[in-house]
Amino acid sequence: MDHRIILFRAMNTGGVRAPVTEQRAMAGAMGLNNPRTLLASGNLVVESDRDPAGLEAAIEAETEVRFGRRIETLVRTPAQWAAMMAANPFVEGAASDPTRLLVMVMKGEIRPGAVEALRAFATGDEGVEAVGGNLFFWHPHGIGSSKMAEKAQPRLIGTGTGRNWNTVLKLAAMVGL
Structure with a gap:
């Protein structure tokens, strides 16, 4: 099973x-x-x-x-989870500080123009990428002070739920990945 x-x-x-x-x-x-x-x-x-x-x-x-x-x-599924992890565009950030990488696992489509709109709020080295139907957010200075994170609401991006990279890794381990 x-x-x-x-x-x-x-x-x-x-x-x-x-x-x-x-x-x-x-x-x-x-x-x-x-x-x-x-x-x-x-x-x-x-x-x-x-x-x-x-x-x-x-x-x-x-x-x-x-x-x-x-x-x-x-x-x-575990295969879907593994594919999401492999698609991570912020590999170096995930390795150096996994708490600052957030994956927004999306329920449906990412709204058109969402990534561009979010990038307009990014400061410094912050980043956002849409890969494989999910959004990956890099917050090198923390999510709490990020205007980009504040704006990542369903009305702009669509419906999803965020997990930091530590949680992603722990869930992977729970299913044997």
Whole structure:
């Protein structure tokens, strides 16, 4: 049986409280095997061969029932995760300071003009690249003070959920990559 990496957008923020124990219980009740969470920010790994798109829809429907709100969900296979990691355009930054590299895993298309608009807010050595349907952000001075990061909202870029490179690596390890 293969794995699925499940990312929740805005889990445990904005009034949605879904403790990791409840996330794992939900996955188990849905027939997903060996549910494991990483951090409390919406990272779940399960064993399943279910189609990612169908699983996203099923989980979103279940979050609405269990938590009172539909929580946008992104599901990736290990092969998709490995391809995303291999596409990283900021390899040196990821190696030197993985906390300053953010991957915005996108649910759908990146909005037209988003990358150019974000680059207009970049300062110093900041960078953003769209690769493989995801956005990679390099914030050498931290994300907290970045105007580019502040502007990376769904209305500009589309719907996605961000993970720093450390989290990307930990999720990869959880699925044997």
